[in-house]
Amino acid sequence: MTQTPILTTEGLEKRFGGVVAARDISVALHAGETVAVIGSNGAGKTTFVNMVTGYLKPSAGKISFRGRDITGMSPRDTARAGIRRSFQISQIFPELTALENAMIAEIAALETKGSLSSHAITDARMHAARGVLARFGLEKFADTRVATLPQGVKKQLDIAMAAVDDPAVILLDEPTSGVSVDEKISMMESVITPLMNGEGTVLFIEHDMDIVSRFASRTIAFYEGTILADGPTEEVLRNDEVRKYVIGGTAHA
Amino acid sequence: MTQTMMKTDFRREPVYIAVLALLLIAGFFLPSWLRFLLQTALAGGLVALGVAIQMRAGLVNFGQGLYYCLGGYAVGLLSAKLGITDVFVLLASAVVVALLAGALLGLLLARYREIFYAMLSLAVSMILYGVLVKAAALGSTDGFNVPPVTYLGWLPEREIRADVVYTLAAVLVVVSCLVVARYLRSGAGMLCEAVAENEIRLEYLGASPKRIVFFVIVTAAGISGLGGGLLAISTGHVDPLMTNWTTSGGFVFVALLAGRGSTIAPVIGFFLLELVQTYALDIAPNAWQMILGAVMLAAILLLPGGLWSLIDRRGKA
Numbered sequence: 001m002t003q004t005p006i007l008t009t010e011g012l013e014k015r016f017g018g019v020v021a022a023r024d025i026s027v028a029l030h031a032g033e034t035v036a037v038i039g040s041n042g043a044g045k046t047t048f049v050n051m052v053t054g055y056l057k058p059s060a061g062k063i064s065f066r067g068r069d070i071t072g073m074s075p076r077d078t079a080r081a082g083i084r085r086s087f088q089i090s091q092i093f094p095e096l097t098a099l100e101n102a103m104i105a106e107i108a109a110l111e112t113k114g115s116l117s118s119h120a121i122t123d124a125r126m127h128a129a130r131g132v133l134a135r136f137g138l139e140k141f142a143d144t145r146v147a148t149l150p151q152g153v154k155k156q157l158d159i160a161m162a163a164v165d166d167p168a169v170i171l172l173d174e175p176t177s178g179v180s181v182d183e184k185i186s187m188m189e190s191v192i193t194p195l196m197n198g199e200g201t202v203l204f205i206e207h208d209m210d211i212v213s214r215f216a217s218r219t220i221a222f223y224e225g226t227i228l229a230d231g232p233t234e235e236v237l238r239n240d241e242v243r244k245y246v247i248g249g250t251a252h253a
Numbered sequence: 254m255t256q257t258m259m260k261t262d263f264r265r266e267p268v269y270i271a272v273l274a275l276l277l278i279a280g281f282f283l284p285s286w287l288r289f290l291l292q293t294a295l296a297g298g299l300v301a302l303g304v305a306i307q308m309r310a311g312l313v314n315f316g317q318g319l320y321y322c323l324g325g326y327a328v329g330l331l332s333a334k335l336g337i338t339d340v341f342v343l344l345a346s347a348v349v350v351a352l353l354a355g356a357l358l359g360l361l362l363a364r365y366r367e368i369f370y371a372m373l374s375l376a377v378s379m380i381l382y383g384v385l386v387k388a389a390a391l392g393s394t395d396g397f398n399v400p401p402v403t404y405l406g407w408l409p410e411r412e413i414r415a416d417v418v419y420t421l422a423a424v425l426v427v428v429s430c431l432v433v434a435r436y437l438r439s440g441a442g443m444l445c446e447a448v449a450e451n452e453i454r455l456e457y458l459g460a461s462p463k464r465i466v467f468f469v470i471v472t473a474a475g476i477s478g479l480g481g482g483l484l485a486i487s488t489g490h491v492d493p494l495m496t497n498w499t500t501s502g503g504f505v506f507v508a509l510l511a512g513r514g515s516t517i518a519p520v521i522g523f524f525l526l527e528l529v530q531t532y533a534l535d536i537a538p539n540a541w542q543m544i545l546g547a548v549m550l551a552a553i554l555l556l557p558g559g560l561w562s563l564i565d566r567r568g569k570a
Contacts, residue, residue, distance in 0.1 A: 079459035108458035
């Protein structure tokens with residue numbers, strides 16, 4: 001990896017009163033990488049994602065995106081800059097249809113371009129929204145009110161919305177949690193494949209090591225708020241400390 | 254296509270507004286007392302429409318009468334106290350005053366949701382009520398009269414004055430509905446549904462819920478101010494009751510009763526409410542509130558989506 005990283009964090013730290021949730025998190029993500037983040041509960045994985053996407057302001061350290069300092073930027077501005085995320089508990093618009101959800105994602109992206117007063121519902125945009133659903137295999141739910149959809153489909157929709165406009169970096173917070181064991185792999189395939197086909201960097205938090213080794217070329221292991229290991233997935237999963245503190249801690253949970 | 258975008262698609266709106274325009278033309282031939290009722294209801298209908306569009310963002314404004322009153326008093330003060338009688342200047346002032354108030358209040362209110370939004374908007378409207386009630390120079394609780402208006406220098410003869418005002422009100426209401434429909438089709442209008450459903454998601458998609466709420470507050474304020482101005486011109490009178498909570502409550506009720514599927518729903522809904530109220534008062538002078546209450550209860554129980562759901566349902570089937 002000799003190219004310049006697209007997203008870097010340097011010495012990130014987050015304290016909640018006396019509790020240190022993250023300490024000295026330094027990571028460099030490159031364009032087009034697919035990275036898994038592993039670690040037991042409370043290891044600081046979500047804190048990391050929350051800091052990068054602007055939900056939490058780091059107590060110390062620096063986040064740079066495309067060479068620009070984005071430390072402390074709001075979620076909205078980070079989203080506009082090109083860093084999007086999906087959520088562990090799917091964040092969607094429950095009373096609307098899947099197509100309307102996708103439309104909203106398309107229209108919200110409009111605000112970035114400063115044309116909120118233009119006609120929102122155009123045939124071109126409807127077509128684009130349908131395209132987003134089709135890309136993630138959701139077209140059959142286009143006219144279904146999403147509150148009635150199964151958990152896994154909701155999470156797929158959540159990810160599909162985050163992927164509108166092809167963000168440079170997309171962070172998935174436990175994309176397979178709440179999905180049954182036999183559906184996990186097909187679920188991952190349906191969301192990761194379209195994302196990996198783009199140019200963007202994908203980072204996902206995952207507890208299932210089978211999925212990690214299958215989909216991530218690189219893995220970052222978190223333990224008690226710090227990075228225990230960061231490197232090619234096979235190496236990280238073989239690392240003794242990772243086996244002892246991370247995999248041992250979650251595989252049997 | 255229209256079926257798939259049920260809640261958020263307003264592309265059929267021009268058709269509905271054309272229907273409203275035809276109804277208003279037919280209204281020209283109503284008996285004069287009924288046409289007058291329709292005319293004042295059009296003024297209130299605009300305010301109810303303002304409440305309804307805020308409801309799309311999940312916000313209940315219990316003080317929309319504030320802008321109604323500001324619009325009315327803007328017209329009243331300029332004409333009765335400053336001698337400006339041109340209707341276009343007067344109504345433009347009503348809209349501008351309401352827009353300014355909406356923008357100012359919007360800066361504050363756009364940060365609040367749910368009961369806090371409802372109570373704060375109510376509180377501000379009641380402050381204006383309190384001030385006006387104490388203002389002896391403005392007639393306190395009685396308010397004051399608004400002189401007849403002129404149209405670019407033309408003062409219509411007494412016999413046709415009512416026709417002219419009705420025509421003006423009808424045209425302005427149709428134009429307002431078109432403007433609101435255009436707003437509802439814009440990104441800012443459409444994202445109101447998203448604000449009501451999930452603000453966090455919207456933020457992470459790069460949109461600003463606060464800004465979307467601000468836009469809806471200002472839009473609603475503008476049409477409500479126009480409504481107040483139209484009432485002042487129609488009845489030739491303004492009083493502080495325009496910003497009392499009972500008045501605002503009526504607008505909320507109509508917005509609920511009519512539904513928010515179309516811009517014309519609250520306008521027609523407000524007329525129907527006025528009609529029921531008039532007949533109830535006629536039939537049972539001492540118990541008309543009971544009749545009104547029963548009608549309201551029936552509407553809520555039988556049509557939780559509002560009267561407009563009858564029309565939408567047909568479209569869905």
